[in-house]
Amino acid sequence: MNIVVAGAGTVGTQVAVALVDAGNTVTLVDLDPGRAAQLAGRGLGVVVGDAAVAATLEEAGGLRADVLVACTGQDPENLVISLLARRRLEFPRVVARVKDERHRWLFDETWGVDAAISSAGSLVHLIEEATGSARTVRLADLSAVGLVLVEATVGATSAARGRLVTDLGLDRHDLAAAVIRHGRSIPTTAARQLRVGDRVLVITRPGGEDGVQRVFYPDDAGTPGASDAPS
Amino acid sequence: MHLVIIGCGRTGSTLAARFDSEGDSVSVVDDDPQSRRRLPDEFGGEFIEGDGLDRQVLEAAGIEDAEALIAVSSSDATNVVVARAARDLFHVPHVVGRIDDPARAQFGVDLGLTMIATVRTTVDRVHRMLRHPRLEPERTFGNGETLLVRAPVPDYLAGRKVAELDVPGEIQAVEVSRGGHSTIPAGTATLQTGDVVSFVVAAASLGRLRSFLGGRWPQ
Numbered sequence: 001m002n003i004v005v006a007g008a009g010t011v012g013t014q015v016a017v018a019l020v021d022a023g024n025t026v027t028l029v030d031l032d033p034g035r036a037a038q039l040a041g042r043g044l045g046v047v048v049g050d051a052a053v054a055a056t057l058e059e060a061g062g063l064r065a066d067v068l069v070a071c072t073g074q075d076p077e078n079l080v081i082s083l084l085a086r087r088r089l090e091f092p093r094v095v096a097r098v099k100d101e102r103h104r105w106l107f108d109e110t111w112g113v114d115a116a117i118s119s120a121g122s123l124v125h126l127i128e129e130a131t132g133s134a135r136t137v138r139l140a141d142l143s144a145v146g147l148v149l150v151e152a153t154v155g156a157t158s159a160a161r162g163r164l165v166t167d168l169g170l171d172r173h174d175l176a177a178a179v180i181r182h183g184r185s186i187p188t189t190a191a192r193q194l195r196v197g198d199r200v201l202v203i204t205r206p207g208g209e210d211g212v213q214r215v216f217y218p219d220d221a222g223t224p225g226a227s228d229a230p231s
Numbered sequence: 232m233h234l235v236i237i238g239c240g241r242t243g244s245t246l247a248a249r250f251d252s253e254g255d256s257v258s259v260v261d262d263d264p265q266s267r268r269r270l271p272d273e274f275g276g277e278f279i280e281g282d283g284l285d286r287q288v289l290e291a292a293g294i295e296d297a298e299a300l301i302a303v304s305s306s307d308a309t310n311v312v313v314a315r316a317a318r319d320l321f322h323v324p325h326v327v328g329r330i331d332d333p334a335r336a337q338f339g340v341d342l343g344l345t346m347i348a349t350v351r352t353t354v355d356r357v358h359r360m361l362r363h364p365r366l367e368p369e370r371t372f373g374n375g376e377t378l379l380v381r382a383p384v385p386d387y388l389a390g391r392k393v394a395e396l397d398v399p400g401e402i403q404a405v406e407v408s409r410g411g412h413s414t415i416p417a418g419t420a421t422l423q424t425g426d427v428v429s430f431v432v433a434a435a436s437l438g439r440l441r442s443f444l445g446g447r448w449p450q
Binding site: 050052053054074075076077079080083084087088100102103105106110111 | 282284285286287306308309311312313315316319332334335337338341
Protein backbone atom coordinates (compact mmCIF):
# COMPACT_ATOMS: atom_id res chain seq x y z
CA MET A 1 0.00 0.00 0.00
CA ASN A 2 0.89 3.63 -0.44
CA ILE A 3 0.98 5.27 2.98
CA VAL A 4 1.69 8.84 4.08
CA VAL A 5 2.87 9.30 7.67
CA ALA A 6 2.65 12.86 9.02
CA GLY A 7 5.13 13.56 11.81
CA ALA A 8 8.66 12.15 11.87
CA GLY A 9 9.10 12.08 15.63
CA THR A 10 10.01 8.89 17.43
CA VAL A 11 6.60 7.29 16.99
CA GLY A 12 6.06 8.45 13.42
CA THR A 13 9.48 7.20 12.36
CA GLN A 14 8.98 3.82 14.03
CA VAL A 15 5.60 3.44 12.38
CA ALA A 16 7.00 4.44 9.00
CA VAL A 17 9.99 2.10 9.18
CA ALA A 18 7.84 -0.83 10.27
CA LEU A 19 5.41 -0.13 7.44
CA VAL A 20 8.27 -0.06 4.94
CA ASP A 21 9.56 -3.36 6.33
CA ALA A 22 6.09 -4.80 5.79
CA GLY A 23 6.41 -3.99 2.11
CA ASN A 24 4.52 -0.71 1.89
CA THR A 25 5.48 2.46 0.06
CA VAL A 26 5.81 5.10 2.75
CA THR A 27 6.29 8.86 2.63
CA LEU A 28 7.07 10.72 5.85
CA VAL A 29 6.14 14.39 6.22
CA ASP A 30 7.82 16.65 8.74
CA LEU A 31 8.49 20.35 9.16
CA ASP A 32 12.07 19.79 10.22
CA PRO A 33 14.60 19.46 7.36
CA GLY A 34 17.07 17.97 9.84
CA ARG A 35 14.82 14.96 10.35
CA ALA A 36 14.65 14.39 6.62
CA ALA A 37 18.43 14.21 6.39
CA GLN A 38 18.58 11.70 9.25
CA LEU A 39 16.04 9.45 7.58
CA ALA A 40 17.77 9.34 4.22
CA GLY A 41 18.55 5.86 2.93
CA ARG A 42 15.96 4.01 4.95
CA GLY A 43 13.70 3.25 2.06
CA LEU A 44 11.34 6.08 2.91
CA GLY A 45 10.16 9.01 0.92
CA VAL A 46 10.51 12.23 2.91
CA VAL A 47 8.72 15.53 2.31
CA VAL A 48 9.65 18.62 4.31
CA GLY A 49 6.64 20.80 5.02
CA ASP A 50 3.54 21.40 7.09
CA ALA A 51 1.24 18.38 6.78
CA ALA A 52 -1.68 20.63 7.73
CA VAL A 53 -1.32 22.40 4.38
CA ALA A 54 -2.94 20.78 1.34
CA ALA A 55 0.00 21.37 -1.00
CA THR A 56 2.32 19.43 1.32
CA LEU A 57 0.05 16.39 1.50
CA GLU A 58 -0.36 16.53 -2.24
CA GLU A 59 3.40 16.53 -2.70
CA ALA A 60 3.59 13.53 -0.37
CA GLY A 61 1.36 11.63 -2.77
CA GLY A 62 -1.98 12.49 -1.27
CA LEU A 63 -4.04 11.84 -4.35
CA ARG A 64 -2.53 8.39 -4.91
CA ALA A 65 -2.10 7.18 -1.34
CA ASP A 66 -4.29 4.61 0.39
CA VAL A 67 -3.78 5.60 4.01
CA LEU A 68 -2.77 8.68 5.95
CA VAL A 69 -1.35 8.21 9.43
CA ALA A 70 -1.43 11.49 11.40
CA CYS A 71 1.31 10.75 13.87
CA THR A 72 2.68 14.03 15.19
CA GLY A 73 3.20 14.57 18.90
CA GLN A 74 0.40 17.12 19.05
CA ASP A 75 -3.18 15.95 19.06
CA PRO A 76 -4.80 19.06 17.58
CA GLU A 77 -2.29 18.91 14.73
CA ASN A 78 -3.25 15.30 14.11
CA LEU A 79 -6.91 16.32 13.96
CA VAL A 80 -6.49 19.14 11.46
CA ILE A 81 -4.17 16.97 9.33
CA SER A 82 -6.76 14.18 9.36
CA LEU A 83 -9.52 16.55 8.33
CA LEU A 84 -7.45 17.97 5.50
CA ALA A 85 -6.48 14.48 4.31
CA ARG A 86 -10.07 13.33 4.27
CA ARG A 87 -11.81 16.40 2.91
CA ARG A 88 -9.36 17.96 0.53
CA LEU A 89 -7.12 15.05 -0.48
CA GLU A 90 -9.77 12.33 -0.22
CA PHE A 91 -7.58 9.72 1.45
CA PRO A 92 -9.61 6.48 1.60
CA ARG A 93 -8.36 5.78 5.14
CA VAL A 94 -7.18 8.08 7.87
CA VAL A 95 -5.58 6.87 11.08
CA ALA A 96 -4.69 9.38 13.79
CA ARG A 97 -2.50 9.08 16.81
CA VAL A 98 -3.95 10.15 20.16
CA LYS A 99 -1.12 11.26 22.38
CA ASP A 100 -3.15 12.40 25.35
CA GLU A 101 -6.10 10.19 26.30
CA ARG A 102 -7.97 13.26 27.51
CA HIS A 103 -8.27 14.26 23.85
CA ARG A 104 -9.73 10.99 22.61
CA TRP A 105 -13.28 12.36 22.68
CA LEU A 106 -12.38 14.59 19.74
CA PHE A 107 -11.05 11.82 17.49
CA ASP A 108 -14.00 10.75 15.40
CA GLU A 109 -15.38 10.90 11.90
CA THR A 110 -16.18 14.60 12.19
CA TRP A 111 -12.43 15.12 11.87
CA GLY A 112 -12.14 12.49 9.16
CA VAL A 113 -10.59 9.96 11.54
CA ASP A 114 -11.37 6.31 10.78
CA ALA A 115 -9.28 4.92 13.62
CA ALA A 116 -7.66 6.60 16.60
CA ILE A 117 -4.60 4.93 18.00
CA SER A 118 -2.60 5.58 21.11
CA SER A 119 1.16 5.37 21.18
CA ALA A 120 1.01 3.52 24.46
CA GLY A 121 0.66 0.10 22.91
CA SER A 122 3.50 -1.98 21.59
CA LEU A 123 4.84 -1.00 18.23
CA VAL A 124 3.46 -4.13 16.61
CA HIS A 125 0.05 -3.33 17.95
CA LEU A 126 0.50 0.20 16.73
CA ILE A 127 1.30 -1.00 13.25
CA GLU A 128 -1.67 -3.32 13.23
CA GLU A 129 -3.82 -0.41 14.14
CA ALA A 130 -1.95 2.10 12.05
CA THR A 131 -2.80 0.07 9.04
CA GLY A 132 -6.34 -0.30 10.42
CA SER A 133 -7.27 -0.54 6.82
CA ALA A 134 -4.65 -3.27 6.45
CA ARG A 135 -7.00 -5.44 8.43
CA THR A 136 -9.74 -4.76 6.00
CA VAL A 137 -8.05 -3.42 2.91
CA ARG A 138 -10.00 -2.60 -0.17
CA LEU A 139 -8.15 -4.62 -2.77
CA ALA A 140 -10.14 -4.07 -5.87
CA ASP A 141 -12.89 -1.73 -6.79
CA LEU A 142 -15.65 -3.61 -8.47
CA SER A 143 -18.05 -0.75 -7.90
CA ALA A 144 -19.18 -0.86 -11.50
CA VAL A 145 -21.02 -3.99 -10.48
CA GLY A 146 -21.71 -2.73 -6.95
CA LEU A 147 -19.05 -4.76 -5.15
CA VAL A 148 -15.64 -4.36 -3.55
CA LEU A 149 -13.08 -6.94 -2.57
CA VAL A 150 -11.56 -6.43 0.88
CA GLU A 151 -8.96 -8.31 2.84
CA ALA A 152 -9.27 -8.77 6.60
CA THR A 153 -6.27 -9.84 8.62
CA VAL A 154 -6.74 -12.06 11.66
CA GLY A 155 -4.71 -10.45 14.43
CA ALA A 156 -4.08 -11.61 17.98
CA THR A 157 -7.04 -9.59 19.21
CA SER A 158 -9.42 -10.55 16.42
CA ALA A 159 -12.75 -12.11 17.26
CA ALA A 160 -12.31 -14.30 14.19
CA ARG A 161 -9.36 -16.12 15.70
CA GLY A 162 -10.17 -19.79 16.26
CA ARG A 163 -13.49 -19.63 14.44
CA LEU A 164 -14.70 -21.19 11.22
CA VAL A 165 -15.25 -18.88 8.29
CA THR A 166 -18.85 -20.06 8.08
CA ASP A 167 -19.41 -19.07 11.73
CA LEU A 168 -18.03 -15.55 11.50
CA GLY A 169 -21.44 -13.96 11.19
CA LEU A 170 -20.71 -11.98 8.06
CA ASP A 171 -23.58 -9.99 6.66
CA ARG A 172 -25.67 -12.16 4.34
CA HIS A 173 -24.64 -9.94 1.41
CA ASP A 174 -20.96 -10.51 2.14
CA LEU A 175 -19.07 -13.49 0.81
CA ALA A 176 -15.82 -14.89 2.20
CA ALA A 177 -14.02 -15.90 -0.98
CA ALA A 178 -10.77 -17.38 0.27
CA VAL A 179 -8.34 -17.62 3.15
CA ILE A 180 -4.68 -16.81 2.63
CA ARG A 181 -2.42 -18.74 4.98
CA HIS A 182 1.37 -18.88 4.75
CA GLY A 183 1.17 -17.04 1.47
CA ARG A 184 -1.20 -19.55 -0.14
CA SER A 185 -4.84 -19.31 -0.92
CA ILE A 186 -6.95 -22.07 0.51
CA PRO A 187 -10.70 -22.63 0.17
CA THR A 188 -12.69 -21.24 3.06
CA THR A 189 -14.09 -24.69 3.83
CA ALA A 190 -10.61 -26.21 4.06
CA ALA A 191 -9.29 -23.46 6.32
CA ARG A 192 -10.91 -24.86 9.47
CA GLN A 193 -10.24 -22.59 12.47
CA LEU A 194 -8.79 -19.22 11.55
CA ARG A 195 -5.32 -18.52 12.91
CA VAL A 196 -3.41 -15.36 13.69
CA GLY A 197 -1.84 -14.16 10.48
CA ASP A 198 -4.57 -15.54 8.23
CA ARG A 199 -6.02 -13.12 5.73
CA VAL A 200 -9.61 -13.51 4.63
CA LEU A 201 -10.78 -12.16 1.30
CA VAL A 202 -14.32 -10.88 1.48
CA ILE A 203 -16.51 -9.58 -1.30
CA THR A 204 -18.83 -6.88 0.03
CA ARG A 205 -20.70 -3.82 -1.08
CA PRO A 206 -19.06 -0.37 -1.22
CA GLY A 207 -19.25 0.93 2.35
CA GLY A 208 -19.43 -2.62 3.68
CA GLU A 209 -15.84 -2.50 4.94
CA ASP A 210 -16.92 -1.24 8.32
CA GLY A 211 -19.26 -4.14 8.73
CA VAL A 212 -16.47 -6.57 7.87
CA GLN A 213 -14.18 -4.78 10.30
CA ARG A 214 -16.79 -5.21 13.04
CA VAL A 215 -16.96 -8.94 12.44
CA PHE A 216 -13.23 -9.26 12.84
CA TYR A 217 -12.70 -6.63 15.54
CA PRO A 218 -16.00 -6.01 17.35
CA ASP A 219 -14.34 -4.53 20.43
CA ASP A 220 -12.18 -2.14 18.53
CA ALA A 221 -12.50 0.92 20.78
CA GLY A 222 -11.64 4.09 19.01
CA THR A 223 -12.67 2.86 15.62
CA PRO A 224 -15.45 5.15 14.61
CA GLY A 225 -18.01 3.61 12.41
CA ALA A 226 -18.43 0.70 14.78
CA SER A 227 -21.12 2.49 16.71
CA ASP A 228 -21.20 6.09 15.57
CA ALA A 229 -22.04 5.74 11.93
CA PRO A 230 -25.37 7.32 11.19
CA SER A 231 -27.73 4.66 9.95
CA MET B 232 -23.14 36.88 29.51
CA HIS B 233 -20.65 34.10 30.20
CA LEU B 234 -17.52 33.85 28.04
CA VAL B 235 -14.90 31.15 27.85
CA ILE B 236 -11.48 32.27 26.61
CA ILE B 237 -8.92 29.65 25.59
CA GLY B 238 -5.40 31.00 25.99
CA CYS B 239 -4.21 33.63 28.44
CA GLY B 240 -1.56 35.25 26.29
CA ARG B 241 -1.58 38.93 25.41
CA THR B 242 -4.78 38.67 23.40
CA GLY B 243 -6.65 36.35 25.74
CA SER B 244 -5.74 38.23 28.91
CA THR B 245 -6.61 41.60 27.37
CA LEU B 246 -9.98 40.34 26.16
CA ALA B 247 -10.65 38.73 29.53
CA ALA B 248 -9.87 41.95 31.39
CA ARG B 249 -12.05 44.02 29.11
CA PHE B 250 -15.14 41.81 29.23
CA ASP B 251 -14.72 41.37 32.98
CA SER B 252 -14.54 45.14 33.47
CA GLU B 253 -17.77 45.47 31.48
CA GLY B 254 -19.56 43.16 33.86
CA ASP B 255 -19.51 39.90 31.90
CA SER B 256 -18.68 36.56 33.48
CA VAL B 257 -15.34 35.31 32.14
CA SER B 258 -13.44 32.01 32.47
CA VAL B 259 -9.93 31.92 31.03
CA VAL B 260 -8.24 28.57 30.35
CA ASP B 261 -4.48 28.16 29.96
CA ASP B 262 -2.20 25.24 30.74
CA ASP B 263 0.57 27.54 31.90
CA PRO B 264 -0.07 28.68 35.49
CA GLN B 265 2.34 31.60 34.96
CA SER B 266 0.04 33.07 32.31
CA ARG B 267 -2.36 34.07 35.05
CA ARG B 268 -0.03 36.96 35.85
CA ARG B 269 -1.12 38.67 32.66
CA LEU B 270 -4.56 39.29 34.18
CA PRO B 271 -4.96 42.52 36.10
CA ASP B 272 -5.21 42.43 39.90
CA GLU B 273 -8.82 43.52 39.81
CA PHE B 274 -9.84 40.70 37.42
CA GLY B 275 -13.02 39.22 38.86
CA GLY B 276 -13.37 36.25 36.52
CA GLU B 277 -12.02 32.75 36.81
CA PHE B 278 -8.63 31.45 35.73
CA ILE B 279 -8.54 27.71 35.07
CA GLU B 280 -5.20 26.01 34.76
CA GLY B 281 -5.80 23.26 32.24
CA ASP B 282 -5.85 21.95 28.73
CA GLY B 283 -8.41 23.64 26.50
CA LEU B 284 -8.95 20.39 24.60
CA ASP B 285 -9.83 18.44 27.73
CA ARG B 286 -13.57 18.07 27.86
CA GLN B 287 -13.63 18.21 31.65
CA VAL B 288 -11.68 21.46 31.64
CA LEU B 289 -14.07 22.99 29.11
CA GLU B 290 -17.02 21.92 31.22
CA ALA B 291 -15.38 23.32 34.35
CA ALA B 292 -15.02 26.60 32.47
CA GLY B 293 -18.78 26.60 31.92
CA ILE B 294 -18.78 25.98 28.17
CA GLU B 295 -22.24 24.41 28.36
CA ASP B 296 -23.76 27.70 29.48
CA ALA B 297 -21.42 30.00 27.60
CA GLU B 298 -22.73 32.68 25.29
CA ALA B 299 -19.35 32.94 23.60
CA LEU B 300 -16.06 31.11 23.21
CA ILE B 301 -12.87 32.83 22.12
CA ALA B 302 -10.02 30.56 20.97
CA VAL B 303 -6.79 32.55 21.12
CA SER B 304 -4.17 30.07 22.30
CA SER B 305 -0.72 30.04 20.75
CA SER B 306 -1.59 26.97 18.65
CA ASP B 307 -3.57 27.49 15.46
CA ALA B 308 -4.59 23.84 15.44
CA THR B 309 -5.86 24.01 19.01
CA ASN B 310 -7.84 27.13 18.18
CA VAL B 311 -9.48 25.47 15.18
CA VAL B 312 -10.30 22.28 17.09
CA VAL B 313 -11.69 23.97 20.18
CA ALA B 314 -13.69 26.49 18.13
CA ARG B 315 -15.31 23.75 16.11
CA ALA B 316 -16.04 21.65 19.19
CA ALA B 317 -17.60 24.68 20.91
CA ARG B 318 -19.87 25.35 17.96
CA ASP B 319 -20.79 21.80 16.95
CA LEU B 320 -20.71 19.86 20.21
CA PHE B 321 -21.59 22.48 22.81
CA HIS B 322 -23.68 24.73 20.55
CA VAL B 323 -22.06 27.91 21.85
CA PRO B 324 -23.85 30.75 20.01
CA HIS B 325 -20.80 32.95 19.35
CA VAL B 326 -17.44 31.40 18.54
CA VAL B 327 -14.42 33.39 17.42
CA GLY B 328 -10.84 32.26 17.06
CA ARG B 329 -7.46 33.16 15.75
CA ILE B 330 -5.20 31.59 13.12
CA ASP B 331 -1.72 33.09 12.87
CA ASP B 332 -0.28 31.04 10.01
CA PRO B 333 -1.57 32.43 6.70
CA ALA B 334 -1.08 29.01 5.07
CA ARG B 335 -3.60 27.59 7.54
CA ALA B 336 -6.14 30.39 7.40
CA GLN B 337 -8.20 28.32 4.96
CA PHE B 338 -9.29 26.02 7.79
CA GLY B 339 -11.51 28.76 9.13
CA VAL B 340 -13.17 29.22 5.76
CA ASP B 341 -13.53 25.50 5.06
CA LEU B 342 -15.19 24.88 8.40
CA GLY B 343 -17.33 28.00 8.30
CA LEU B 344 -15.72 29.27 11.48
CA THR B 345 -15.07 32.90 12.28
CA MET B 346 -11.30 32.79 12.59
CA ILE B 347 -9.28 35.99 12.54
CA ALA B 348 -6.20 35.46 10.37
CA THR B 349 -3.89 37.78 12.27
CA VAL B 350 -0.79 37.62 10.12
CA ARG B 351 -2.72 37.86 6.89
CA THR B 352 -4.76 40.78 8.25
CA THR B 353 -1.64 42.63 9.41
CA VAL B 354 0.18 42.03 6.13
CA ASP B 355 -2.81 43.21 4.09
CA ARG B 356 -3.16 46.29 6.24
CA VAL B 357 0.49 47.29 6.06
CA HIS B 358 0.58 46.59 2.34
CA ARG B 359 -2.47 48.77 1.81
CA MET B 360 -1.09 51.59 3.96
CA LEU B 361 2.06 51.75 1.86
CA ARG B 362 0.67 50.87 -1.53
CA HIS B 363 -2.63 52.72 -1.31
CA PRO B 364 -2.05 55.39 1.34
CA ARG B 365 -5.03 57.48 0.32
CA LEU B 366 -7.37 54.50 0.31
CA GLU B 367 -7.38 53.48 3.94
CA PRO B 368 -10.63 51.53 4.22
CA GLU B 369 -13.48 52.72 6.37
CA ARG B 370 -14.52 49.14 6.75
CA THR B 371 -13.69 45.69 5.46
CA PHE B 372 -16.07 42.82 4.80
CA GLY B 373 -15.56 39.07 5.17
CA ASN B 374 -11.86 38.30 5.41
CA GLY B 375 -10.99 41.59 3.73
CA GLU B 376 -12.00 40.59 0.20
CA THR B 377 -14.26 43.63 -0.09
CA LEU B 378 -13.62 47.11 1.33
CA LEU B 379 -15.43 50.38 1.76
CA VAL B 380 -13.04 53.25 1.02
CA ARG B 381 -13.45 57.03 0.80
CA ALA B 382 -11.32 59.26 -1.37
CA PRO B 383 -11.33 62.88 -2.55
CA VAL B 384 -12.07 63.35 -6.23
CA PRO B 385 -9.06 64.55 -8.25
CA ASP B 386 -9.53 67.67 -10.32
CA TYR B 387 -9.34 65.92 -13.65
CA LEU B 388 -12.53 63.99 -12.87
CA ALA B 389 -14.63 67.09 -12.19
CA GLY B 390 -17.63 67.21 -14.52
CA ARG B 391 -17.63 63.44 -15.19
CA LYS B 392 -20.55 61.28 -14.19
CA VAL B 393 -20.24 59.40 -10.91
CA ALA B 394 -21.40 56.26 -12.71
CA GLU B 395 -18.31 56.40 -14.92
CA LEU B 396 -16.25 55.35 -11.90
CA ASP B 397 -18.08 52.04 -11.62
CA VAL B 398 -16.52 48.81 -12.82
CA PRO B 399 -19.01 45.93 -12.55
CA GLY B 400 -17.92 43.38 -9.98
CA GLU B 401 -14.91 45.45 -8.92
CA ILE B 402 -15.67 49.07 -8.05
CA GLN B 403 -18.93 50.78 -7.15
CA ALA B 404 -19.32 54.41 -6.10
CA VAL B 405 -22.01 54.38 -3.42
CA GLU B 406 -21.93 57.79 -1.77
CA VAL B 407 -20.82 61.36 -2.45
CA SER B 408 -20.11 63.95 0.24
CA ARG B 409 -20.20 67.57 -0.88
CA GLY B 410 -20.13 70.67 1.33
CA GLY B 411 -20.99 68.76 4.46
CA HIS B 412 -23.91 66.91 2.88
CA SER B 413 -24.02 63.30 1.82
CA THR B 414 -26.01 61.87 -1.08
CA ILE B 415 -26.42 58.54 -2.78
CA PRO B 416 -25.52 59.39 -6.38
CA ALA B 417 -28.19 58.97 -9.03
CA GLY B 418 -27.22 57.85 -12.51
CA THR B 419 -26.83 61.37 -13.86
CA ALA B 420 -24.97 62.89 -10.88
CA THR B 421 -21.73 64.59 -11.83
CA LEU B 422 -18.54 65.01 -9.81
CA GLN B 423 -17.22 68.34 -8.58
CA THR B 424 -13.85 69.38 -7.26
CA GLY B 425 -13.81 68.86 -3.51
CA ASP B 426 -16.20 65.89 -3.52
CA VAL B 427 -15.34 62.93 -1.35
CA VAL B 428 -16.64 59.66 -2.78
CA SER B 429 -17.25 56.35 -0.97
CA PHE B 430 -16.47 53.26 -2.99
CA VAL B 431 -17.16 49.61 -2.39
CA VAL B 432 -14.16 47.92 -3.96
CA ALA B 433 -12.77 44.40 -4.31
CA ALA B 434 -9.40 44.15 -2.56
CA ALA B 435 -7.85 42.94 -5.80
CA SER B 436 -9.08 46.07 -7.59
CA LEU B 437 -7.59 48.64 -5.21
CA GLY B 438 -4.78 49.27 -7.70
CA ARG B 439 -7.28 50.00 -10.43
CA LEU B 440 -9.19 52.43 -8.23
CA ARG B 441 -5.96 54.09 -7.25
CA SER B 442 -5.03 54.65 -10.88
CA PHE B 443 -8.50 56.19 -11.47
CA LEU B 444 -7.86 58.57 -8.67
CA GLY B 445 -4.37 59.35 -9.88
CA GLY B 446 -2.61 58.18 -6.77
CA ARG B 447 1.12 57.54 -6.88
CA TRP B 448 3.38 55.72 -4.50
CA PRO B 449 5.63 56.72 -2.87
CA GLN B 450 4.51 60.27 -2.62
